[in-house]
Amino acid sequence: MNARRKVMAYSWIWLVLLFLYMPILVLAVYSFSESTMIGSLRKFSLQNYITLFSVPELKRMIGGTVLLALGASVIATILGTMGAIGTFYSRKACRRGVEIANQIPVVNADVVTGFSICILMIVFWHVDKDTYIPLIIGHTALCTPFVYLSVMPRLQAMDPFLYEAALDLGCTPSQALRKIVLRELLPGIVSGFMTAVTLSLDDYFITTYTKPAVFDTISTYVVNATKGAQTQIKTALWALSTVIFLLVLLSVFMMNAVLGQKSDKKH
Amino acid sequence: MRFSRKYLNIPYIIFLLLFVIFPLFVICYYAFTNGQGEWTISNFTDFFTNSKTLGTLFYSVLIALTTTVVCLLIAYPTAYFLAKGPFRRGAVWVVLIVMPMWINFTLRITALKELLSALEGNLAYHPFFNTILCMTYDFLPFMIMPLFSSITKLDPQLWEAAQDLGARRWQVLWKVIIPMTMPGIISGVTMIFLPAMTNYVVLDMVYNSTYIMGSLIGSYFNAYDWHNGSMISVVLLFFIFAVYAISSHTAEQQTIQRGGSAL
Numbered sequence: 001m002n003a004r005r006k007v008m009a010y011s012w013i014w015l016v017l018l019f020l021y022m023p024i025l026v027l028a029v030y031s032f033s034e035s036t037m038i039g040s041l042r043k044f045s046l047q048n049y050i051t052l053f054s055v056p057e058l059k060r061m062i063g064g065t066v067l068l069a070l071g072a073s074v075i076a077t078i079l080g081t082m083g084a085i086g087t088f089y090s091r092k093a094c095r096r097g098v099e100i101a102n103q104i105p106v107v108n109a110d111v112v113t114g115f116s117i118c119i120l121m122i123v124f125w126h127v128d129k130d131t132y133i134p135l136i137i138g139h140t141a142l143c144t145p146f147v148y149l150s151v152m153p154r155l156q157a158m159d160p161f162l163y164e165a166a167l168d169l170g171c172t173p174s175q176a177l178r179k180i181v182l183r184e185l186l187p188g189i190v191s192g193f194m195t196a197v198t199l200s201l202d203d204y205f206i207t208t209y210t211k212p213a214v215f216d217t218i219s220t221y222v223v224n225a226t227k228g229a230q231t232q233i234k235t236a237l238w239a240l241s242t243v244i245f246l247l248v249l250l251s252v253f254m255m256n257a258v259l260g261q262k263s264d265k266k267h
Numbered sequence: 268m269r270f271s272r273k274y275l276n277i278p279y280i281i282f283l284l285l286f287v288i289f290p291l292f293v294i295c296y297y298a299f300t301n302g303q304g305e306w307t308i309s310n311f312t313d314f315f316t317n318s319k320t321l322g323t324l325f326y327s328v329l330i331a332l333t334t335t336v337v338c339l340l341i342a343y344p345t346a347y348f349l350a351k352g353p354f355r356r357g358a359v360w361v362v363l364i365v366m367p368m369w370i371n372f373t374l375r376i377t378a379l380k381e382l383l384s385a386l387e388g389n390l391a392y393h394p395f396f397n398t399i400l401c402m403t404y405d406f407l408p409f410m411i412m413p414l415f416s417s418i419t420k421l422d423p424q425l426w427e428a429a430q431d432l433g434a435r436r437w438q439v440l441w442k443v444i445i446p447m448t449m450p451g452i453i454s455g456v457t458m459i460f461l462p463a464m465t466n467y468v469v470l471d472m473v474y475n476s477t478y479i480m481g482s483l484i485g486s487y488f489n490a491y492d493w494h495n496g497s498m499i500s501v502v503l504l505f506f507i508f509a510v511y512a513i514s515s516h517t518a519e520q521q522t523i524q525r526g527g528s529a530l
Contacts, residue, residue, distance in 0.1 A: 009352040016345050020367050023378035036386035079279050086276025101283040106510045109465040111481040112500045116290035124293050125495050141286045198369055204432050204468050222373035241374040248369045252362055
């Protein structure tokens with residue numbers, strides 16, 4: 001590749017990265033100051049971070065978001081993994097049916113998924129929102145198909161004789177399943193779980209339609225806060241965005257380190 | 268009953284029937300009835316004769332189309348350079364591009380909104396431009412990923428062959444590279460177009476605006492009007508499955524990348 005095209009490639013990628021990261025980075029810089037708006041940088045201060053971790057409302061909102069994401073993802077992972085294993089060994093008609101149904105929440109707009117679950121549970125079945133059941137069901141319905149989709153390829157790639165061999169060597173079917181099949185599927189299950197967590201953390205629509213009035217996740221809270229006039233909360237959210245950015249950065253580094261070690265071992 | 272592996276999916280099948288398939292029937296039922304429980308199609312006739320709702324439909328299609336085109340124009344060269352460019356340790360660059368997907372989108376939009384307000388003074392001057400900018404900012408990584416994976420699969424010998432046979436550079440691009448990566452393009456377009464038509468949060472945060480399809484559901488929801496809300500959902504469902512049916516013949520199944528963990 002000649003030099004001119006190389007320069008072009010690099011500058012294009014840098015421009016795209018600038019576009020993607022500029023807002024987050026600018027906000028990160030301002031979150032460490034007393035400024036209340038972008039443009040006038042004032043004195044260094046950690047006030048936003050203190051607010052973020054001391055105002056009970058904010059603490060509750062962050063805790064609730066994480067708890068919901070983990071809870072729904074655990075349910076989704078169990079349900080999706082069992083679903084994928086069962087479906088993989090089922091007859092073709094059953095497989096086809098589950099595949100189509102599984103695809104519905106994936107392609108459907110989240111607004112429609114959220115609204116339909118709200119109509120079903122709250123309007124049609126009169127389930128009380130304050131029980132959190134509609135909210136958890138909604139998040140599970142959003143996440144499970146993605147767990148299923150990330151476990152299925154591992155099942156297809158698995159050596160079918162492993163399970164038979166385990167049975168021949170004296171395992172009961174459930175032992176073979178736990179000790180052989182689950183172990184083979186583990187990477188798919190883990191990545192399905194991670195996908196589920198990120199989807200649940202990022203969700204806005206399903207949450208708004210199914211949540212109890214007193215409960216907020218980061219998404220619904222931020223949307224309301226941008227309309228409100230509370231400057232203190234607004235700038236504390238800048239700090240939150242910086243913290244999340246750093247956490248994501250850290251986990252990407254750690255993931256790469258782990259993956260790097262693995263590939264070193266292989267060679 | 269003897270234990271068998273295939274019974275393991277029974278809980279998931281029940282879950283799918285109860286909370287994925289059944290809700291769709293319920294919203295269809297609500298869309299075709301009125302407050303007294305009588306069957307009616309007036310929800311639909313009202314929608315398609317009211318100039319405000321029709322305007323909203325066209326405006327959201329316009330926003331979705333523009334966003335998709337802008338994303339495609341930015342994403343294609345990006346994915347191309349990442350896949351075939353001069354980058355050593357290409358994986359690091361890909362992770363950099365994908366990483367924003369893991370940050371909560373409302374926080375990212377807040378960041379962009381603050382920055383834009385500082386740059387433009389008042390966001391009200393260029394509403395359409397700002398809307399497209401925010402949408403592009405939100406969705407861009409989702410377009411880059413499918414394009415990247417389909418360009419990576421391209422065999423470089425193909426365009427060497429095309430060049431040897433006398434094709435010029437742009438001919439190679441138009442007649443070899445773009446047709447070969449069509450599955451990636453289609454799957455990226457589906458992943459942007461549908462959310463862009465319904466994601467009213469971006470508009471809501473930047474402008475407090477309710478002029479997009481998704482937000483009609485939101486406002487009916489706030490007014491406890493289940494029947495009209497269901498009607499909009501059914502209209503959207505129709506759109507979604509029409510687009511999906513057209514694209515699924517050609518696109519690879521890459522929807523899993525919505526979560527971003529495909530790496």
